[in-house]
Amino acid sequence: MTTGTEKRKEKKVEYWKWPESRSTTPGIDWTKASIITCGIDVGSVSSQAVIMTDGKLFAYSSRRTGYNSPESARNALNWALEGTGMKPEDIHYTVGTGYGRVNVPFAQRAITEIACHARGANYLYGPSVRTILDVGGQDCKVIRCDERGKVETFLMNDKCAAGTGRGMEIIADLLSVPVQDIGRLSFEVDEEPPPVSSTCTIFAKAEATGLLESGWPLNRVLAAYCRAMAHRIGELILRAGVAKDFAMTGGMAKNEGVVKRLAKELNIDILPPSFDTQIAGAVGAALFAKVLAEKEQKK
Amino acid sequence: MLANYGYKDGSGEYFITIDTEKCNGCGACIEPCPEHCFQIGSDENDPLRDEPVAAVVPGQRQKLKYLCMPCKPAGRAVNKLPCEEACTPGAISHSWYHVLQR
Structure with a gap:
C-alpha cells in the first residue's frame, strides 16, 4: 500500500509566451x-x-x-x-x-x-504617419506627431491593465490558446458576438470563464474579448483625436483580432506593418x- | 507639445495637460499645488529641447483623481484652480471639471 499524496506530472505549456x-x-x-x-x-x-x-x-x-x-x-x-x-x-x-x-x-x-x-x-511607416497607437505589455499610448516624428500630443494609460498586452496574455493562459493565435481564431466564428461587458482584466477573466460554462465555443469567447479590448483602446484614442495616417506599434499590432475590430470601431484604415512592430x-x-x-x- | 499626464479608469478620465510650447519653465506652479504635483526639469519627451519645462511628478500621475480633489470641492464654485491661476502663460489645464461651476 502506498502512502502520502501522489502528484501527477504535468507538462507545463505557457501560452502567453510569444515567439522571440x-x-x-x-x-x-x-x-x-x-x-x-x-x-x-x-x-x-x-x-x-x-x-x-x-x-x-x-x-x-x-x-x-x-x-x-x-x-x-x-x-x-x-x-x-x-x-x-x-x-x-x-x-x-x-x-x-x-x-x-x-x-x-x-x-x-x-x-x-x-x-x-x-x-x-x-x-x-514613413513620414505620413500622424497618429501612433502603441499597445505594450502593461500600458497603452496614443501619440500624435508631425512629419518629422516630433511629438505634438500624447497620452498614456499605465494605471489599468485593461487594453494592454498583459490582459491578452492572461486570457491566452486562461483559455490555453497560444497568444499569437488569438487574432486568427477570433474570426473563426459564425457571427460576431457582443463584447464582454467588463474590460477590467480580472473581471473579464471571470466573465470569459462564465461564458465558457454557459456553452459558448472558445473562438466566440476570444472574439468577445478582442472586441472589448478594441473598444477600450478606441475610447482612449478618441481623447487624443485621430488623424491620418494611423499606425500601430507594439505587440498588440500583431493581433489582427484587435487591429481589425479597432479599425472598424474608429472607422479608419490602420497602416499594415511590414516589419516586427515591437x-x-x-x-x-x-x-x-x-x-x-x-x-x-x-x- | 500637449503632454497629458494622468490616466483613464472605470470612473473617468483624469489628465493634467501641460502645453510645452506655452510653458516657459518658470516654476510658478510648484508652490501653489497643495499636493506637490509639479516639477521643473528637462523635457523627458523631447530630448532635443534644451529649455526646462514643467511636468507632473511621476509618482503623482497615477493618483490625480484623489490628489486634485481638495481643489475641486463638490457643489462649490471655483473659478480657477491654484495651478492654473499661477501659470501666467496659461499652459496648464485639467481634463475633468465636472464638480465645478465655471
Whole structure:
C-alpha cells in the first residue's frame, strides 16, 4: 500500500509566451559605416535591441524581459549582434528607452518611449504617419506627431491593465490558446458576438470563464474579448483625436483580432506593418542616439 | 507639445495637460499645488529641447483623481484652480471639471 499524496506530472505549456525574433538586414557592410548607434527598449514584457549603421536599420532582436532588466538589455544586444561580427565596443552611442530605461547599464542616455515610438514609427511607416497607437505589455499610448516624428500630443494609460498586452496574455493562459493565435481564431466564428461587458482584466477573466460554462465555443469567447479590448483602446484614442495616417506599434499590432475590430470601431484604415512592430521604440532610440552622438561630436 | 499626464479608469478620465510650447519653465506652479504635483526639469519627451519645462511628478500621475480633489470641492464654485491661476502663460489645464461651476 502506498502512502502520502501522489502528484501527477504535468507538462507545463505557457501560452502567453510569444515567439522571440531577430533579424539582420542583408547587404550592409557595417565596417564601412561612419557611425553605429544602438537603441535598447526594455519594456515590462519584452526587450528589444536595434543596431543602426548611419541611421539605417542593420540588425535587431526582440526578447522577453524576465525579472532582471540590465541582464535582459545585455541579452537582447548580444542576440542582435550574433553572427554580424560586430562587438558591443564598436557601437558609438546607445540610448535606452521603455519602462526599464534607467536600468540599461551601457546606455549613455535614457529617453522616454513616447518620443522614441513617434520617431520609430516615423522611420518604419514613413513620414505620413500622424497618429501612433502603441499597445505594450502593461500600458497603452496614443501619440500624435508631425512629419518629422516630433511629438505634438500624447497620452498614456499605465494605471489599468485593461487594453494592454498583459490582459491578452492572461486570457491566452486562461483559455490555453497560444497568444499569437488569438487574432486568427477570433474570426473563426459564425457571427460576431457582443463584447464582454467588463474590460477590467480580472473581471473579464471571470466573465470569459462564465461564458465558457454557459456553452459558448472558445473562438466566440476570444472574439468577445478582442472586441472589448478594441473598444477600450478606441475610447482612449478618441481623447487624443485621430488623424491620418494611423499606425500601430507594439505587440498588440500583431493581433489582427484587435487591429481589425479597432479599425472598424474608429472607422479608419490602420497602416499594415511590414516589419516586427515591437521594435519601433528601439528604432526611435537608435535614431535619437545618432542625433545625440553627432551633437556631441560637434562640441 | 500637449503632454497629458494622468490616466483613464472605470470612473473617468483624469489628465493634467501641460502645453510645452506655452510653458516657459518658470516654476510658478510648484508652490501653489497643495499636493506637490509639479516639477521643473528637462523635457523627458523631447530630448532635443534644451529649455526646462514643467511636468507632473511621476509618482503623482497615477493618483490625480484623489490628489486634485481638495481643489475641486463638490457643489462649490471655483473659478480657477491654484495651478492654473499661477501659470501666467496659461499652459496648464485639467481634463475633468465636472464638480465645478465655471
